[in-house]
Amino acid sequence: MLQNKKTLAALFTAASMMSAHAFSGELVINTDTSDPAPKEAFETLIAGFEAENPDVEVTWNLFDHEGYKTSIRNFLTADAPDLANWYAGNRMLPYVNAGLFEPVDDVWAANGLNDSLSSAAASMTIDGKKWGVPYTYYNWGVYYRKDIFEQNNIAVPSDWAEFKAAGETLKAAGVTPITIGTKYLWTAAGVFDYLNLRTNGYDFHMALTKGEISWTDDRVKDTMANWKELLDADFFIENHAAYSWQEALAPMIQGKAAMYVMGNFAVAPLRDAGLTDDQLGFFQFPMIDANVPMAEEAPTDTMHIPANAKNKVDAKRFLAYLARADVQSEMNATLGQLPINSGSTVSDDKFLQAGYQMLSSTEGGIAQFFDRDAPAEMASAGMEGFQEFMVKPERLETILKRMEKVRSRVYK
Amino acid sequence: MxxxxxxxxxxxxxxxxxxxxxxxxxxxxxxxxxxxxxxxxxxxxxxxxxxxxxxxxxxxxxxxxxxxxxxxxxxxxxxxxxxSFYSWDGLGEKEYVGISNYVELMDDEAFYTSLKNNIIWLVLYMLAIPAGLFVALFLNQNIRGIRIYKSLFFFPFVISQVVVGLVFSWFYDPSYGLFNKILAFFGADPIAVLADEDWVTYGIIIAGLWPQTAYCMILYLTGLNAVDSEQIEAARLDNAKGLKLLWYIILPQLRPATFIAMVVTIIGALRSFDLVSIMTNGGPWGSSRVLAFYMYEQAFSEYGFRMGYGAAIAVVLLAIMMIYIAAFLYKMYRDERGH
Incomplete structure (x- = not known):
């Protein structure tokens, strides 16, 4: 008996050692998290994983944020890491179609992620399979100068009429209502998405970005008509096509503009520039049509296993770790964003709490973002059209026709 | 033998x-x-x-x-x-599509915008040659510290195009840029050069001329070293001076420098990519695109997955370059033989 026990123990040790040996190895992770907060979040994440899994040695390659978007193509085909971060929705479609990402349904099933990450399951699914693990998302909305609103006795607008009236009051006080920098186009897509979600709703947004609806459809024109109201009333700062989104923060910081339709990542630079929480506020993009349930945008960031990865076993362990509630809580507190895992806690930051409240009570649905829901070619042609429309609204017909031409080619 | x-x-x-x-x-x-x-x-x-x-x-x-x-x-x-005969996203399988990429190009507004801008670039970029010649003539004298002045004039060519682009985009900045401060001084309304579809290409070309002039200048400075002083003396004796002296005596001797300056300027104009990318990213709404940038956008940029289409643009760009350079070489060859 004793002998048996000993043998068993020896066997067990041997087995565990073997498994440890078989599993242990080097894990290569490529990320684009080069900004200070995301970089710190990943440092902590990787240190935590290594502490729990001493048999794995992580090699972390940090890429420049913009350069990553082109280098990912090369490294996925030529020299694949074991893990890479990317974005949900259609942004991952080219890599999924090319067979460069590994489906990770087993990680989802083994760790109960279908429950804990259910809110993001749809945006991670292509062809019925899950292609990665989401770890963070952030809300969009209107960030505004609370102090300027108070000085001019403007209440937070909740519908379209109030929103326009607020803008008129601001203009009368010599403040441009909305700042925006459209040099890199996607900021204009944020405005379009919100106007479109409020005018036509979530299902329309999804159908439009899936290419099921013509760009010359009257409902698209309704959205553009609402946009034109703002343009005609000079709601946006001049020369926005010359600025990046960061440069467009300046008028808001200087008090020359009062609102910014943006993602929550704008809060950090606004705070760094000296705006206090008393000066800075957030509200949900106002309702336009009472019959359309309010839908929101909340882009999701994700991690994937490349199909050519060498150490998929440890990569899956890493994904399981990344999906855990406590890990996501800690990570997103650093990121200043929202965790996906339903068991996670949201940091008590005022803006994160506001965003979290808004998203969890959303009735209409949660979209990713124009350039993540639409395929790449449609996204770039569309965003270029939005920028042109913002400067030359009289060209609407031409712009929509051009976008329609791209649509008929892109979606076959 | x-x-x-x-x-x-x-x-x-x-x-x-x-x-x-x-x-x-x-x-x-x-x-x-x-x-x-x-x-x-x-x-x-x-x-x-x-x-x-x-x-x-x-x-x-x-x-x-x-x-x-x-x-x-x-x-x-x-x-x-x-x-260029395939439809390919750079990742998956290539699909043979014949000449359909070229057919699509023929019906693509953005392609014509890029082509038009390329022609504007080709024409205006040539200004770098007379400008470079002018600066070279100006600097071709023996005074104290002339080497320092020469280096200073050559400086813009040494710094990276990316830096040139950044400096000029600050110069053009509609709210705090020097350019609009100058305009304001003369009472003119500010122009957001880089956000205006009519001005943007010219704005970028001016930024490009700055380093290109320096390049042409250095070519002419070396050329001027080789100018035969006896011929100049002889011309002076015959009472030639000023523009006539320049045109009939100096310029013919600078022909090799002019040749090189032309070639590098043409090529520079046709591959004017970095400035466009840095200063406007092709915008506003693609109105400052040139063929090289459009090719990059279609094939390699954040949203570009059309290798075949990008290759087709590259082939067209190559064809233009070949025609231009072949015609130019032929002209040079004929001129040489004429002497």
Whole structure:
């Protein structure tokens, strides 16, 4: 008996050692998290994983944020890491179609992620399979100068009429209502998405970005008509096509503009520039049509296993770790964003709490973002059209026709 | 005549080799025989080298460069042409689509915008040549510290195009840029050069002219060193001065410099990519695109997954370059022969 026990123990040790040996190895992770907060979040994440899994040695390659978007193509085909971060929705479609990402349904099933990450399951699914693990998302909305609103006795607008009236009051006080920098186009897509979600709703947004609806459809024109109201009333700062989104923060910081339709990542630079929480506020993009349930945008960031990865076993362990509630809580507190895992806690930051409240009570649905829901070619042609429309609204017909031409080619 | 010489020498070598082998023939071991044969080979190799050195040396020296040129320039040209007949996202399977990429190009507004901008670039970029000549003539004098002035004028060519682009986008900035401060001083309304579809290309070209002028200047400065002072004296004696002197005496002697300046400026204009990318990213709404940038956008940028289409644009750009340069070379050749 004793002998048996000993043998068993020896066997067990041997087995565990073997498994440890078989599993242990080097894990290569490529990320684009080069900004200070995301970089710190990943440092902590990787240190935590290594502490729990001493048999794995992580090699972390940090890429420049913009350069990553082109280098990912090369490294996925030529020299694949074991893990890479990317974005949900259609942004991952080219890599999924090319067979460069590994489906990770087993990680989802083994760790109960279908429950804990259910809110993001749809945006991670292509062809019925899950292609990665989401770890963070952030809300969009209107960030505004609370102090300027108070000085001019403007209440937070909740519908379209109030929103326009607020803008008129601001203009009368010599403040441009909305700042925006459209040099890199996607900021204009944020405005379009919100106007479109409020005018036509979530299902329309999804159908439009899936290419099921013509760009010359009257409902698209309704959205553009609402946009034109703002343009005609000079709601946006001049020369926005010359600025990046960061440069467009300046008028808001200087008090020359009062609102910014943006993602929550704008809060950090606004705070760094000296705006206090008393000066800075957030509200949900106002309702336009009472019959359309309010839908929101909340882009999701994700991690994937490349199909050519060498150490998929440890990569899956890493994904399981990344999906855990406590890990996501800690990570997103650093990121200043929202965790996906339903068991996670949201940091008590005022803006994160506001965003979290808004998203969890959303009735209409949660979209990713124009350039993540639409395929790449449609996204770039569309965003270029939005920028042109913002400067030359009289060209609407031409712009929509051009976008329609791209649509008929892109979606076959 | 050189050919005959080498032939007769070769004959000599052979005869010597034959003699050698005969002398060693009597010896016993096979090893000796092999060694001897080796030495004969060595010798004949060495002799072959000595005889053909003149002919072989240039080939050997050219080899590394030619190899690089073939691998990185010639082969990729054919590959680009090949890819332009496919629909390919750069990741998955290629699908042969015939000339449909080119057909689509013919009906693509953005392509025509880029083409138009390329032509504007080609024409206006040429201003760098007279500007460079002017600066070179101005700096071609012997005063204290002239080297410092020359270096300062050459400076914009040394700094990276990316930095040039950044500096000029600050210069044009509609709210705090120097350009609009100057306009405001004269009471004019600010112009957001880089956000205005009518001005943007000109704004970028001006930024490009800054370093390109410096480049042409340095070419002309070296050219001016070689100008024959006796001819100038002779012309002076004949009472030539000012523009006439420049046109009839100086410029003809600067022809090699002009040739190089033209070629580098044409090529610079056609591949004007970095400034567009840095200053406007092709915008506003694609109105400052040039072909090189459009190719990049379609094939490699954040949203670009159309390798075939990008390759088709590249082929068109190559064709334009070839036509332009071939015509130019032909003209140069004719001028040379005329003299």
């Amino acid at each position: 050189r050919c005959g010489q080498s032939l007769s020498l070769k004959g000599l070598v052979v005869s010597i080799a034959v003699d050698d082998s005969i002398t060693v023939d009597d010896s016993v071991t096979a090893e000796d025989f092999i060694a001897a044969e080796d030495s004969i080979k060595d010798k004949s190799m060495r002799d072959y080298w000595r005889i053909n050195q003149q002919r072989l040396a240039p080939v050997l020296f050219l080899m590394p460069g030619l190899l690089m040129f073939v691998v990185y320039v010639i082969i990729p040209i054919f590959q680009s042409v090949d890819i």
